[in-house]
Amino acid sequence: MVNKFVQNKYKDNSYLEDEVFNALELANQDNSPDKINGSIGSLYDENNSLVAFHSFYYNFRQLSNIQMAPYSSPRGIPEFIDAIGLNLFAGFVKYYNGFVTPGSTLALYMAISNFVKEGDFVLIPDIAWSTYETIIQESHAQVKTYEMFQNNEGTFIDLIKQIKELSQSQKQIVIIINSPGHNPTGFSYSTVQWLELIAFLNTIKENIILINDVAYIDYAYSSTSKKYFKYFEASNDNIVPIVTYSCSKSFSIYGLRLGVLFVIKRNNELINAFIRSAQGIYSASNTGAQLALIETLKKEQYKKERKEYINLLSRRKDLFITKANELNIPYYPHNEGFFITVPLKNKIIEINNYLIKNHIYLVVIKQGLRIALSSVSLNKIEPLLIKIKEALDEFK
Numbered sequence: 001m002v003n004k005f006v007q008n009k010y011k012d013n014s015y016l017e018d019e020v021f022n023a024l025e026l027a028n029q030d031n032s033p034d035k036i037n038g039s040i041g042s043l044y045d046e047n048n049s050l051v052a053f054h055s056f057y058y059n060f061r062q063l064s065n066i067q068m069a070p071y072s073s074p075r076g077i078p079e080f081i082d083a084i085g086l087n088l089f090a091g092f093v094k095y096y097n098g099f100v101t102p103g104s105t106l107a108l109y110m111a112i113s114n115f116v117k118e119g120d121f122v123l124i125p126d127i128a129w130s131t132y133e134t135i136i137q138e139s140h141a142q143v144k145t146y147e148m149f150q151n152n153e154g155t156f157i158d159l160i161k162q163i164k165e166l167s168q169s170q171k172q173i174v175i176i177i178n179s180p181g182h183n184p185t186g187f188s189y190s191t192v193q194w195l196e197l198i199a200f201l202n203t204i205k206e207n208i209i210l211i212n213d214v215a216y217i218d219y220a221y222s223s224t225s226k227k228y229f230k231y232f233e234a235s236n237d238n239i240v241p242i243v244t245y246s247c248s249k250s251f252s253i254y255g256l257r258l259g260v261l262f263v264i265k266r267n268n269e270l271i272n273a274f275i276r277s278a279q280g281i282y283s284a285s286n287t288g289a290q291l292a293l294i295e296t297l298k299k300e301q302y303k304k305e306r307k308e309y310i311n312l313l314s315r316r317k318d319l320f321i322t323k324a325n326e327l328n329i330p331y332y333p334h335n336e337g338f339f340i341t342v343p344l345k346n347k348i349i350e351i352n353n354y355l356i357k358n359h360i361y362l363v364v365i366k367q368g369l370r371i372a373l374s375s376v377s378l379n380k381i382e383p384l385l386i387k388i389k390e391a392l393d394e395f396k
C-alpha cells in the first residue's frame with residue numbers, strides 16, 4: 001500500500017516488493033532442522049554462520065573513536081581509493097579516478113542519475129538485480145532490457161542490436177553490464193566477448209556510458225578475469241567506462257556501506273560533477289571502514305582468507321552442477337559468484353510454495369528461482385536439488 005503522503009512514483013502504484021527480504025523473513029521464522037536457506041546474498045560458512053573476515057575486523061577494531069568519528073571527505077581517503085584501485089585493476093588499467101560511495105548501490109545511483117535526461121532509456125540485462133529498475137525510476141529514466149542469453153549462452157548480440165536501435169533516437173546511452181559473477185546467474189562474459197563489444201562501441205558516434213557492475217569480481221576464479229579492463233582504457237573518447245565496486249561482498253562488510261565509483265581514462269571534471277551531486281544525496285561515506293581497509297589490503301592475510309572462501313564457493317558450484325546434471329535440472333550458464341538460477345517459465349510461485357513447505361527458501365525472480373550458493377553448505381546441496389527436482393516434476 002502506498003501512503004497517501006508519498007509521491008506516486010511507481011507505475012503500478014506500489015513499491016517493488018523485495019523478494020529477497022520476503023524469503024529471508026519466512027526462513028527466519030522456520031526452526032526446522034531440515035531448513036535450507038538459499039535466499040541470502042551474503043557469504044555463509046559450512047557451519048551456517050555469516051563470514052566476517054578476521055583480517056578486516058581486526059584492523060577495524062584497532063581504530064580509536066577519534067579515528068572513526070570524523071566525516072570522510074566526499075572523495076574518500078586517497079590511500080583507500082588507491083588501495084582499492086590497485087587491488088581491483090591488477091595492472092590492467094593505468095588511468096582512472098575514483099571516489100568513495102556508501103556501498104556500490106550509491107555508486108550505481110550516481111552513475112545512472114548523473115547521465116540520464118528525464119525519459120531516457122537505460123539498457124539493463126533482462127535477468128538482473130531488481131534494484132537497477134528502482135534506481136532508473138528514481139532517476140526519472142526508463143528501463144529497456146537486452147537479452148542476456150541466447151540458446152543458453154551469454155551473449156552481447158542483443159545488447160549491440162539495442163544500442164544500434166536506441167542510437168537513432170538518443171544522443172547518450174547508459175548501459176549496465178553486471179559481470180563477472182552476474183546476479184542472479186553467476187555468468188561472466190569472456191575477455192573475447194568484451195573485446196568485441198568495445199570494438200563495436202568504438203564504431204558508435206553517440207555517447208556511451210558503459211557501467212560495469214563488478215559487485216562479485218573478488219569471487220571470480222580465473223586469474224584472467226580482469227584482463228578485459230584493458231579494453232576500457234582503449235575505448236574512444238565518446239565512451240565513458242565506469243566501474244562500480246562493492247566492498248560489501250569483497251570484505252564481508254555489507255552493513256558498513258562502502259563502495260567506489262571508478263571512471264576509467266582519468267576524467268577529473270566528471271569526478272568533480274559527481275562529488276557536487278553527492279553532497280546533496282549522501283554527503284560522505286564511512287571513515288572507519290576506509291581506514292581499516294587501507295591496513296587490510298597491505299597484508300597477505302586478507303588474500304589468504306578470501307581465497308579459502310573462493311575455493312569453498314568453487315566446491316559448492318562443482319557439487320551443484322554435478323548433481324543438477326545428474327537430476328536433469330536446468331540452470332542458466334554459470335561461471336562464478338554467489339548465485340545460480342534455475343530457469344522457469346510457468347508455475348514459479350507454485351514451485352516456490354512447494355519448496356517452502358519443505359523448508360527450502362529461495363528467491364523468486366521473473367525468470368525462475370535464484371539459489372544463493374553463498375549461503376548453502378555443501379551437505380545441503382544434494383537435498384536441495386532433490387527437492388527442486390520433486391517440485392519440478394510435481395508442477396510439470
Ligand SMILES: Cc1ncc(COP(=O)(O)O)c(C=O)c1O
Nearest residue numbers: 103104105129183215246248259
Ligand atoms: C549485482 C549487484 N550490484 C550491486 C550490489 C550492491 O551492493 P552494495 O551496495 O552493498 O555494495 C548488489 C548487492 O546485492 C548486487 O547484487
